[in-house]
Structures are given as structure tokens and as C-alpha cells.
Amino acid sequence: SAVISQKPSRDICQRGTSLTIQCQVDSQVTMMFWYRQQPGQSLTLIATANQGSEATYESGFVIDKFPISRPNLTFSTLTVSNMSPEDSSIYLCSVERRPTNYGYTFGSGTRLTVV
């Protein structure tokens, strides 16, 4: 089963700056998923990152705001750019566990506050 190390665990950032979140998986995975969880809300998919190709973004999310890198099969980063208070959320990465009946594993999340 996959274990994900996500960092930072939390950060407080100034408006207009950018933050890069990292996820390291202890095994090779094809797909990595990035989610946002706004305060008191459910999880919403931002994008799917496949190694060797551009990330696929969901409606309402754009590459300029949330650029993603996927340099190899065990690592990915999500950058939250030009932040505003509305970006204050928990950001989580996820991979599918193997065997597949183990579900999806999530990183511990990055709690971002923009002031």
C-alpha cells in the first residue's frame, strides 16, 4: 500500500504570494490527484497529474493559478499562485492504493491560511 508524505502541513501566507505543496509517495503510481477542501466543505478535485504529460484540470481550476509538476512516478507538486484569502483551504494529494480494493490514500493535507 502507498504512503504519502505531504508538506508543509500548514502555512500562513501573505496575499499575492505563492506556495508550493509537495507530495512524495513511497511507491510508483501512475495518477496523482490534487483536491481542495474549503473550510467546512467537502473535497473538490483540482486536477489529475499523470507523469510525463500535462495535468488535467477540472472546471473552475486553471493552470496559471494552480500549476502542477509531476517529474517522476513518486513525486508531485501543486503551487497556489497569487494567493488571496479565498484560497484559504486544506489541500490534499491522493493516489490509488494497490491492491485496488484498499481504496485511495491521501496525504495528511496542507492547511493554508492567506492573510
Add this chain to the structure above:
Amino acid sequence: AQKVTQAQTEISVVEKEDVTLDCVYETRDTTYYLFWYKQPPSGELVFLIRRNSFDEQNEISGRYSWNFQKSTSSFNFTITASQVVDSAVYFCALSEDPGGSQGNLIFGKGTKLSVKP
């Protein structure tokens, strides 16, 4: 379109009571997968169960049990003899293509369960 509905926003019970969390889903696919996750106050997501659309057997794991009924598109979760440590937000989720390009999870809005001593 895919959708997961958890109609109960918050539930409060007293310890040792049984509690059922409801989940109703919508999908056009005949092959799909359903999940339950627990999110305690610390924020991490804890995997509880995965069920595929071809397996309607109910599952029991300790105090947890799940009732999957395709006829009503429901996948309900029951906690028997609840404990304070069960207090968390519980999410039901749907995936139509695990391992594929659409393998992401579609989450319900979650049910916040508070178990009081």
C-alpha cells in the same frame, strides 16, 4: 452526471447509541466503486471501505457495517454502540474509473457525527 448525496449534515448521539449515516449516489456507469472515509478533527482522511458495484453483499467490520442497495442507489454506514472516538466528519465517495484517467473520487458533502459521553 455523477453525484453523491449525504442528506444528513450533522448528527449528534449519546455514547453507545447506534447511528446510521446515509449515502445516495447517481451514476450512469454499470461499473463503479463506492467508498467511505472518516475525517477526524486532525484533518487526515482515513479509508474505511471500498465496494464495487457488482458486490451487493453487506459488510461488517467490528462496530462498523455497510448496507449497499443498488435498487435504491444507496450505500449506508452504521456504527453500532458508538464511542466518543467516532466523532468525525464522514464522507461517502464514488469513483467510476479507478486506475484510469477518470479515477478521481467524487465526494458527498459529508456528515458530521458528534458522539457525546
